[in-house]
């Protein structure tokens with residue numbers, strides 16, 4: 001038999017330092033290999049487990065690749081029409097003010113068809129959490145240009161790259177909503193390296209904890225990859241993201257405790 | 263001084279062969295198998311016994327494939 005490098009003698013409960021959270025179901029996620037949606041789901045599920053709020057959490061799923069999020073989170077979930085998750089979440093939170101309510105949305109869902117719902121929920125200061133996965137593209141439908149697509153970035157509907165003169169400027173919706181008085185916490189994270197994952201998890205935890213304060217909306221953008229849409233391997237896509245997405249969408253806190261950073 | 267040793271368990275049928283864990287490991291413990299799993303993916307496997315149980319591989323895995331143990335011996 002080939003050498004296995006296993007150490008069965010240390011596989012005991014007291015030595016366990018990482019295992020899949022039970023707030024994720026055992027369903028295998030349909031996401032492409034290496035897609036940040038999986039990692040972002042996992043972090044949110046881990047936060048829900050660590051806060052002990054599994055039975056107190058209600059999630060709103062979007063339209064986009066994460067349309068089936070309700071198959072993966074073992075919490076109460078409601079599907080919303082495309083872009084309408086913040087409106088549905090508003091109703092849920094107002095009916096159940098003591099529940100922890102989140103929306104989980106892509107950039108097409110949140111910053112294109114759902115721009116109105118996003119901005120007004122943020123401006124009203126709904127006391128909920130928005131998790132916004134920005135991969136600069138419409139992943140689910142075949143990699144079309146999104147409002148978030150970078151200048152010069154090729155997509156299936158801008159095959160020569162986004163030309164700002166004819167196709168307009170990318171929308172930094174996260175900076176935009178940070179200006180609104182209703183947002184309490186606004187941050188931009190990524191989940192492509194261990195250090196970034198650990199930071200993003202802290203941010204998601206903060207965004208969920210903030211719901212206890214009743215001070216407004218907490219918004220976590222995760223700049224993520226779309227390996228299939230970008231037509232790169234996962235490892236190359238993560239590198240491309242560092243080189244191209246992060247200069248335009250810099251990581252870090254934008255608004256903390258209701259105050260703009262800097 | 264106590265030495266820290268680690269071990270990982272890879273649920274190979276859940277692995278999608280994305281290779282993100284291989285670049286995250288400081289000890290170069292993980293590489294991709296030449297064989298494929300039931301879904302046709304070249305799955306992650308251990309190629310040495312140098313794991314220190316840091317969990318880096320597990321925290322970047324989008325599919326929660328890896329379980330990590332860490333012990334002082």
Ligand SMILES: Cc1ncc(C[n+]2csc(CCOP(=O)(O)OP(=O)(O)O)c2C)c(N)n1
Nearest residue numbers: 063064065082106107108109137138139140
């Ligand atoms: C009313 C309506 N318009 C358009 C669509 C087609 N559609 C499905 S998903 C999607 C965009 C998804 O992109 P994004 O929100 O960025 O999520 P991703 O798939 O990249 O995670 C569109 C336009 C739809 N399902 N419903």
Ligand code: SF4
Nearest residue numbers: 032035065139226227
């Ligand atoms: S199409 Fe893009 S966003 Fe959708 S699952 Fe695949 S990599 Fe992820």
Ligand code: SF4
Nearest residue numbers: 287313314316317319
């Ligand atoms: S736990 Fe750390 S050392 Fe062990 S395989 Fe994973 S990344 Fe490598």
Ligand code: SF4
Nearest residue numbers: 277278280281283323
């Ligand atoms: S990160 Fe997870 S899914 Fe990707 S190759 Fe490693 S174990 Fe497999």
